[in-house]
Amino acid sequence: MASTEDTPFDQYRADVDRPLLRLFREYGLPRLRWFVAGNLANLVGRGASLLPPLVLGTAIDAIFIGDGTYGLPLVPETWFPTGQVEQFWLSVGLILGGFLLTAAGTFLWGVTMNRFAHGVMHAVRTDTFAAMQALDMAFFDDKQTGEVMSVLNNDASNLETFLDDALSEGLRIVVMILGIAGILIHLNRQLAAVTLVLVPAMGLFTWWFMRQVEPLYKQVRSDVGSLNTRLENALSGVELVKTTGTEDYETGRVREASNDLYESNMAVLTLSYFYRPGMELLAGLSFAATFIVGGLWLFQGPPLGLSGELSVGEFVTFVFLTQRFVEPLSQASNIVDWYENAKASGERVFGLMDVPPHVVEADDADSLSGVDGRVEYDDVTFGYDEEPVLRDVDFEVAPGETVGLVGPTGAGKSTVMKLLMRLYDVDEGAIRIDGTDVRDVTIPSLRSAIGYVSQDPFLFDGTIAENIRYGQFDASDEAVRDAARAAEAHEFIADLPEGYDTRVGERGVKLSGGQRQRLAIARVVLQDPAVLVLDEATSSVDTETEVLIQRSMDAVSADRTTFVIAHRLSTVKDADTILVLEDGAVVERGTHDELLTVDGLYATLWRVQAGEIEALPDRFLESV
Template sequence: MTEESVFDRYRADVRRPMRRLFGAYGRPRYGWFALGVLANLLAQFASLVPPVVLGAAVNTLDGGRFSLPLVPNAWLPTGTTGAFELSVVLIGGSFLTTAAFTYLYGVAANEFAHGVMHAVRVDCFEKMGRLDMSFFDDKQTGEVMAILSSDTENLESFLDNALTNSVRLGTLLVGIGVVLVLENAYLAAVTLLVAPVMVGFTYWFMKRAEPLYAARRSSVGKLNTRLENAISGIELTKTTASEAHETERVRRSSKRLFEDTMAMLRLSYFYRPGMELLAGVSFTLTFLVGGYWLFVGPPPGASGTLGAGTLVTFLFLSQRFATPLAEVSNIIDQYENALASSERVFGLMDIPVGVTDRPDAVALTDVDGHVEYDEVSFAYDGEPGDDATGETVIDDVSFSAEPGETVALVGPTGAGKSTLLKLLLRMYDVTAGEIRIDGHDIRDVQMASLRSQIGYVGQETFLFDGTIADNIRYGDFDADHEAVVEAARAAEAHEFITNLPDGYETRVGERGVKLSGGQRQRIAIARVVLQDPQILVLDEATSAVDTETEYLIQRSLDALAADRTTFAIAHRLSTVKGADEILVLEDGQITERGSHADLLERDGLYAQLWSVQAGDLDSLPDEFRERVALSDD
């Protein structure tokens, strides 16, 4: 059973998402929407002119008068030649009018639909940027991307096509009905006899189709998740020879989608021919009763004569009932997709943001670099917005760092080292206690100013798909080329960059795949050098590189850390033995603190970890053997 995601939780609480969509995003663009609807109405009414005029012209061939609904006879010609000439003008004008208003409708409808989607897409991305890191800790990229891409496209398709097609459908049905009644009320009643059946059949189809569309949407989501997992884990699949297992899992998900899709299509293909059959019944009845009236005389309940042209008009217009009604299945499909997508969009919008600027937050400027952790505790929330907290990760931690000092954090996996430093950046907010910079509680300062004063180099370096120069100046976008080069020199990156074919203009590829791990790491260091922060956070920045590269990176890090307050999480203890203070974390608590020499003399966990890395395993007591596994949090 699939675990409920945060999207599912907040989406379930969204009420009237389509009305909310129009209220929040459609209202500023109602002018375009109204213009599109009006142009659509005029285009559809203009398209009804040719069969009416044609019928009136045909009536003159057997001596009848040229007559048009709602037009006084005094305005119309009496002779056949005049009627023909006016008919040509009216029919040609109607086609020109239809084309002009169809163009206007298309422009206006697309301005409305694409304008709404532009605003939705930007607002969704802006909201994602404000969400807490806890939201992204357990969210798959595909799930997040679906809102920005496929969900907004579903809404766009509905607003651009289904909504306007609904207006066109209604206009055609009402317009045809009005024209027929004005032409001949008795024959109109015959032609429209099956209209209630069509409406009832359409209502039945909508009720039956809704759960089928919902099932198909669910199957699409599950297949996409399965494919994303399979592709993301392709290396594990290959190294464990599990290709057949993954193929079978994809096959099952695809089969489910196939079955749900066919169930939906079977109903749709039953509906469309059914509507065409009912339209055919209407045509047949009209032809039968109209032909009888034309050749024999008025049928029971009718009186007067029926012109051949009038029958032609009825036959033309009766055929136009089927097409718009048959499109109901497409409209329902697009509506159901848009409904689900709008629920997801507003589900995202409604996710509460925990880490925010306080109304009276001030800018953090002229930082000296004095950092204090005062009885800090932290526990992850179960989900954003939960009142209850989960298991405690950091428990009553206190320490301080003076300007220019280096504080190192070491300890076994899961001790809370990375989390402790992410609290300094306000990636999360403390559950209890305070973190202060130069005496300011970091919750009282603006986050942008806080983070601009802290340089972060992590163990997993991310580069955007762009040039090396663009990635170095990321965060300081106005830096000139000379500053970029100086930052690269300080990061020991200039030499390898200049050896690349395009130097600083070399494109790094998605996530920097065209560069080695060490090269990416040195670019990340150059980025921080250019930022020139007063506080530096190094999260196992040399954990994934070879010894030679580690030496180069460590040399650049040492230069970067000079005269800055530095916090370093150590994978290899040799890289932090010169720190002013070393903190040993276990289960979210500081169990040892001191200099390298002090901690070795104390002969605690740090000393045991040092022995492991020095290769002196025989000296380890049994009680420490399960506590010395080193890796990131």
């Protein structure tokens, strides 16, 4: 079976204590009225279902055989008629009334308990998603999408099943066992002892089963997450799979993950199908013992040292109620299954909820407003793990300036900008906007002041207008069109059959890379931020598209503090300042002409891209 990696998510999951009690306390109590109403209806319905066999036994003795008085437990005898005809019709009414109450109780139980359970599931799923949204990027660097999807969907559904079915069925079993046991003891204590003698054995058998099946269910939930991750990765990378001809390889990996889930499921099912027949056998033995002892008692007298009399009506009631006793006990295995499955899922759900975000607002954080755009990095050091990625990064940008960040792959260029937006927090040093530490302002106000265009912009499966408007949801149609014009996108949008109402497909697959890039720029134009970050926005497009995108970026960056992360140095040669990063440190800074004069790493990279030299000198190869 697949092993679970030791990640922060898994560590918090292991610390979850009594997840189902926590589920009821945090999400069930606010909906307690539905829970109480549902269980009262269940109690009435199940209790009423015991009335027909009890009335039948009484009617047999009092009406048909004439060997007893007409009476029911807890009801005074003076309440009942004395004539046989009246007793007969009363019996008919009571039996029909029992069936009607059972039907009504079952209907009310279904409506109220489903409202309770589905309401809890809705709240759990949305709260879990909100908790996940609040986490910083470090969590998503570590966890895979498929596993998180498994928590939000499969695990939340398992909790709903537990609340909807397991709790109600558990109450049903309790009502049936206690109710039947009470009636049987009232009718004949000695025969009731025969019927109930195996109940302790059933309890011990159930306890053993729960001990054995709990770790198996945990493995099942882990394997479900692993399979979902594998499927999500394969579907997201389907273009790479097809272009590399690796369909068989990916099918093999899915087959391996699916087999792990198959094996863990079979382990659970094998144990369950040992437990279920075992419970049914014990319950059947209880019924057989009741039938044998009661039958011998009727035509031979009290067997096995028993004493007293047993009427035919009492025997019939015992047979009917013992059969009712067998059925709920045989369903106990389902409740155990639901419970263990929900317990494993509850640990995963609350484990995700309990992961604390590392990027949090200060209690006294102020909103960042009226931003001029002065940005300062003060000896910033940062690492994703123990090894620093940035070391003592220090620079200052005046409002309205454009700064280019260049350097070999892995030098830390994108990381510098992610720290500005507080996708991560610095380990040492500080980053300030207009003299205020970014850790001292509210996160939404900080990020609304910064517009970000990535190398591979994300588009949602919706219309072009919806994607441009994303984040500025109240923007007018005219504002959307103005933003598209500024981003050099209006012309190609107008040529589409449905214009701004054209759906872009998942991740914008119906558009070219340059078109997606210009929509991302339009989205930032509509945002109108004081600070703009362009992360290699033209690195993967053709020359003609690059010219269009570069022209739109020049228009958007006017009068804004702009950071341009560039692979193509031609896109930053006109920047006010160029920062050259190598191994997480700023090794050169200046204008394009100044850096060429220095004849360092920047000048060498420029000559390579200009074709003046074929490759980097050996002294630069290690950093690349």
